[in-house]
Amino acid sequence: MPASPSSPSPLLLALREGTRDCHKSLEARLPFFAASFDAAAYSRLLQAYYGFHAPLEARLGDYQEPMRAKTPALTLDLQALHLSAADIDALPLCQALPGINDEAGALGVMYVLEGSTLGGQVLKRAMAERLGLDPANGTAFFDVYGARTGDYWRRFLDRLGQASSAPAAQAATVQAAIETFQSFERWLEQRNVLGQIPG
Ligand code: HEM
Secondary structure (H helix, E strand, O other), X not given: OOOEOOEOOHHHHHHHHHHHHHHHHHHHHOHHHOOOOOHHHHHHXXXXXXXXXXXXXXXXXXXXXXXXXXXXXXXXXXXXXXXXXXXXXXXXXXXXXXXOOOHHHHHHHHHHHHHHHHHHHHHHHHHHHHHOOOOOOOOOHHHOOHHHHHHHXXXXXXXXXXOOOOHHHHHHHHHHHHHHHHHHHHHHHHOXXXXXXXX
């Protein structure tokens, strides 16, 4: 049965269930809402985002439709925050990324990247309030699909709904999503842009 907003596909339910704790853990450690968070901290964080998204999107290759590319928006934001093209080229890139060998793995990685555009709407508004940034001067990445955010998400859910229903393929998708969250969190930690593990 095709997925619809009223009937999430079994794969979507498994992805939500499998990554709920990962999302909670990362959200709790991201500093966007910390009292000390300022423009310099935002720039450092976005540089670390770039170091993860640029190589991961390159790995996704043809599995990701070109219109979903998010690295160009990150580049624009870093330029708006006064990094030169040479500065951006010199940013460290994450090497410990999930492997992507097939559609099942690609869907898991994409679930994380596409889902983050939903939370991105919250972050775009928060950064406008806290730092006075807007998509034209520093938050293009968090608003990468603009008014089409919901539409792009639904189209991604359609693709998820058409995925193989073989249990091994579904397990591989959930595993890839978990690994994506974990490698992102480890990378951000290594770049020193996260808060402490709560508790
Ligand atoms: C402080 C940072 C974050 C906040 C406040 C946040 C907030 C949210 C919110 C409110 C939603 C639900 C949106 C909706 O249902 O319309 C969401 C969904 C999601 N977020 Fe985040 N998020 C954050 C960081 C991230 C990061 C860094 C990632 C991944 C790299 C991520 C991945 C996802 C995914 C995959 C979903 C989709 C869940 C689903 O509907 O299946 N989020 N986030």
